Each structure stands twice: as structure tokens, then as C-alpha cells.
Amino acid sequence: MVFVADYRSDTITKPCADMRKAMMEAEVGDDVFGDDPTVKKLEETVAAMLKKEASLFVPSGTMSNLIAVMAHCQGRGEEALLGDKSHIMIYEQGGIAQFAGVNPRTVANKPDGTFDLEEAESKIRMEDIHFPRTRLILVENTHNQAGGKILPIEFLQKVRVLADKHKLMAHLDGARLWNAVVAMETTPDTIAQYFDSISVCLSKGLGAPVGSCLVGSREFVERGRRHRKALGGGMRQSGILAAAGLVALEKGLPRLKIDHANAKLLAKGICDGKFSSYTCDVVSTETNMVYLMMSTGVSAMLVYKILDVVLEGEEEELGQGIQVRVCPINQACIRMVVNLHITPESIEMTLKKLAFVDRLIVSGEAANHLPNKENYKTFSDIKNPKKDRWGAKL
Ligand SMILES: Cc1ncc(COP(=O)(O)O)c(C=O)c1O
Known part of the structure; x- marks a missing residue:
């Protein structure tokens, strides 16, 4: 033996018996037509937990981050600031450049997963015909390459202030937001409040087999829905997967x-x-x-x-x-x-x-x-x- x-990884986790039962019994419909009640329930549940208007169920964290960048950067020649050791920069095949046409501009990540905000500010472009336009700041919490560290709330607050000062959007790759929330003994909105959009994964520590949710304003999520379809992420009877996600939130989170x-x-x-x-x-x-x-x-x-x-x-x-x-x-x-x-x-x-x-x-x-x-x-x-x-x- x-x-x-x-x-x-925490992605290797297999669905538990409760999840499999919920998947078997899930009420489903064609989600591209907006007919799947279980997907809707999951999307509403996650949006409510993060105290945002809406959310979108997507196949993976990678697609969720990509859709977020596409939905925030709507013009051509736009740029996003992000940590040089962030998952989006290193492990997503440069998708934001490859598929969204967005220029990634890196700021050096510190060992705790944060970055120097002065350095970030110095990299925000002024209006000039030669430069791309800075549109977005990307943050990761917990930070994978920093060994699952939790970013301090003061840092998140300062990111928000910086974003507002320069009229930028802020997106959080919160694949493991749940781990931060549980370790800090707080609620998800405590972290989510500093961001215009947040991507959370159900398929990591929470134990669901598939899926992430992209959360933000209703308008942002509707733009994201179009991008999801274009990327081939419009799923049909995906309530089967959403049902596992709901069990993941109920049982996996605590x-x-x-x-x-x-x-x-x-x-x-x-x-x-x-x-x-x-x-x-x-x-x-x-x-x-x-x-x-x-x-x-x-x-x-x-x-x-x-x-x-x-x-x-x-x-x-x-x-x-x-x-x-x-x-x-x-x-x-x-x-x-x-x-x-x-x-x-x-x-x-x-x-x-x-x-x-x-x-x-x-x-x-x-x-x-x-x-x-x-x-x-x-x-x-x-x-x-x-x-x-x-x-x-x-
Ligand atoms: C911080 C972070 N963001 C995004 C992802 C991407 O998630 P997925 O594997 O579902 O595409 C991961 C995956 O491990 C991750 O660790």
C-alpha cells in the first residue's frame, strides 16, 4: 500500500459526496439563454457575499481574469499595471496581451505580495501620443508566489486611493480570496470593497470540480458576459457545476x-x-x-x-x-x-x-x-x- x-495544489481536490449529490439533483437550463436557475443562484450568492451588484459564472480563474481585463479596457492601446510575480503575469500565458490586446506593465512584487505604490504611480502614463493609456491596476490576494500571503488591508486601501486619483479601475485576482477571509476572520466584502471587480475561484481550496465567479457592477458583468461568449466560455446546462459551487461555499469555506x-x-x-x-x-x-x-x-x-x-x-x-x-x-x-x-x-x-x-x-x-x-x-x-x-x- x-x-x-x-x-x-489545492486544485487537485475531488468533489465530496454532498457535491456529487447536489450536482445530480441540480435544476438546470441553457445558461446562454439565461435559463439556468442554479447558475443564477450561484451568481447571486457570490455577488451578495462580496456586496457587489452582480457576478458571472465562468469555467476558470484564468478566463475570469482575462474577461475582467477585457471588460475594463475597452479601447485599443490600453495598459494594465500588475505585479511582476502575479499569476496573471506569469501563469496565464500572457493572455491579457495575447487575447485582450492589453499591454501589461509590471511593478516589482515584494516578498509579501504587495508592490511599491510609488513605483506603481510612476508607471501610470501621462497623456502622450507615444504612450498606451493606463486603465487598470491588478492585485492578487492571497498571493500565490508570496506563499499564500494575505495582503494588508492598508495596502488595498492605498491601491484604491491611487486608482481613484488617476481614474483607473482596480481588479482583484482573488482566486484564494476565501483563504484570506477565513484567516483574517472577516467577511469577503471587507476586501472586495476596494476593487471594481473581483475574480474568485470555487475549484481550489473550496473543493468544487470547476468554476470561478467574476464579480462587479451589473454593467461590468454584462460586458463580461459578451466576452465570455466570445472566448467560448458560454456554458449550457452548467447548473450541474454551479450546484457543486454552492456546496463549496456552504461547506468548503468554513x-x-x-x-x-x-x-x-x-x-x-x-x-x-x-x-x-x-x-x-x-x-x-x-x-x-x-x-x-x-x-x-x-x-x-x-x-x-x-x-x-x-x-x-x-x-x-x-x-x-x-x-x-x-x-x-x-x-x-x-x-x-x-x-x-x-x-x-x-x-x-x-x-x-x-x-x-x-x-x-x-x-x-x-x-x-x-x-x-x-x-x-x-x-x-x-x-x-x-x-x-x-x-x-x-
Ligand atoms: C492566484 C491565481 N489566480 C488565477 C488562477 C487561475 O485559475 P484556473 O486554474 O482556474 O485557471 C490561479 C490558479 O492556480 C491562481 O493561483
Whole structure:
């Protein structure tokens, strides 16, 4: 028997029995014709939670962010300001340039996911025939590349002031807004109030199989509805999916605090383990992400590979029969996302495997435990270990 602890993302979560039942029983209609009552209920529920006029059910967070940019930037030659380590900038294939024709202008993200507002202001264009027109500021909360950090409310307030001063729109990529809300013990509108639009995901920590909602004014959402259709995101009997989203909000949202407690437990276990090869920061573990930081000279790719390998046997202390699935972010860091399938037992097993891998690395035997050394080489080459994901030299 193999024990699997899967931390690759909170998107790996599978729908629970209640969700499957709700999906089976959902009342549906053709949502492109506006006939699906379950989609309408979900859209109204999410809009009410964020205290905005309306919301739009879309297939993914990526499409939701893209539609937001398209609905805010209505002319040609327009520009959006965004963090250089934001999901929209790095992981959405440059969709805002590729499909929306909007120029992305980056501001350096700080380790806490915020950015310098003076730098942002300095990048807002003055009216000049040579320049694009700045229309939009994009913010991400919680911030994925900052290890699931919650952006301080004061920062959000200042973003609003800046946006108003320059007559810009502000959009929040709130794929994990729910995690921020639960960790801060607040309500979603506390964060949403500073933004003209917000994208929230149902398919991450909340555990729904598919879907995001784009929230904002009625007029904005109606513009977004047209863009959704053009992008191929007009869904038909999507009440089946919306039904899962409603269960996710009812059951998945309150249980996020369990993920946060488990993330702390894992982070503390890693610190208490006093491993030579890696460590992490318990204080920075604010929501459901744990960043495993490699010691100098330790390859995140190698650690990732051995954590993944299932060693034969039943000796847990020797890491046998335990598979720990993670995502290397760059050569120095591994991201572990705690999700609803991770239990205190998963964490106990993970710590055993981490302790074993640490001993292997210290003794210089790690690479010998890979099933095929060539695989490791190839993988490293593909990932270009001389540079991190943002092209910086390691
Ligand atoms: C911060 C953030 N925004 C947007 C997305 C995109 O969501 P999706 O995978 O549903 O397209 C993700 C996905 O992980 C994310 O982490």
C-alpha cells in the first residue's frame, strides 16, 4: 500500500459526496439563454457575499481574469499595471496581451505580495501620443508566489486611493480570496470593497470540480458576459457545476481553517525537524501554502523527485511506501499546498519522508534513489536550472 500526500495544489481536490449529490439533483437550463436557475443562484450568492451588484459564472480563474481585463479596457492601446510575480503575469500565458490586446506593465512584487505604490504611480502614463493609456491596476490576494500571503488591508486601501486619483479601475485576482477571509476572520466584502471587480475561484481550496465567479457592477458583468461568449466560455446546462459551487461555499469555506491549521502543523514540523537540507518559515505560513526553502547547494528538483519516488517496503522511517507530491517553484524552493485531502496523518507521513530524504542528501546518496538517473538529468535540463522561473540567474 502506498501512502500518498499530494500537495501539488489545492486544485487537485475531488468533489465530496454532498457535491456529487447536489450536482445530480441540480435544476438546470441553457445558461446562454439565461435559463439556468442554479447558475443564477450561484451568481447571486457570490455577488451578495462580496456586496457587489452582480457576478458571472465562468469555467476558470484564468478566463475570469482575462474577461475582467477585457471588460475594463475597452479601447485599443490600453495598459494594465500588475505585479511582476502575479499569476496573471506569469501563469496565464500572457493572455491579457495575447487575447485582450492589453499591454501589461509590471511593478516589482515584494516578498509579501504587495508592490511599491510609488513605483506603481510612476508607471501610470501621462497623456502622450507615444504612450498606451493606463486603465487598470491588478492585485492578487492571497498571493500565490508570496506563499499564500494575505495582503494588508492598508495596502488595498492605498491601491484604491491611487486608482481613484488617476481614474483607473482596480481588479482583484482573488482566486484564494476565501483563504484570506477565513484567516483574517472577516467577511469577503471587507476586501472586495476596494476593487471594481473581483475574480474568485470555487475549484481550489473550496473543493468544487470547476468554476470561478467574476464579480462587479451589473454593467461590468454584462460586458463580461459578451466576452465570455466570445472566448467560448458560454456554458449550457452548467447548473450541474454551479450546484457543486454552492456546496463549496456552504461547506468548503468554513473548513478552510482546517487547511490553515494543517499548514501550520506541517510548517512547524519542518522547523522542528531541524533538517540540514531545507527549512521553512512558520510565521510566513499565513494560509494554506508552505514554502520549503532549500539550503545552499541543495537542488529543489532533486528533492522533488525523491519525495515523489515510492521506495519499496513498509519501513516508514526509511521513507518506504510514502509518496509526497509537490511543485518545485524554482531551484531553491518547493511549494506545498495544503488541501482538503491532507490530514494530520498525511503530515506525519510527509515529515517521515522529509527526514529520510534529508538523511539521503546529507550522505550524498540521494541521486542513487532515483529510479532512472537519466530522467533526473533530463528533467533538470528541461527546467533550465541555471535560471529560476522568472529568468533570474540562480
Ligand atoms: C492566484 C491565481 N489566480 C488565477 C488562477 C487561475 O485559475 P484556473 O486554474 O482556474 O485557471 C490561479 C490558479 O492556480 C491562481 O493561483
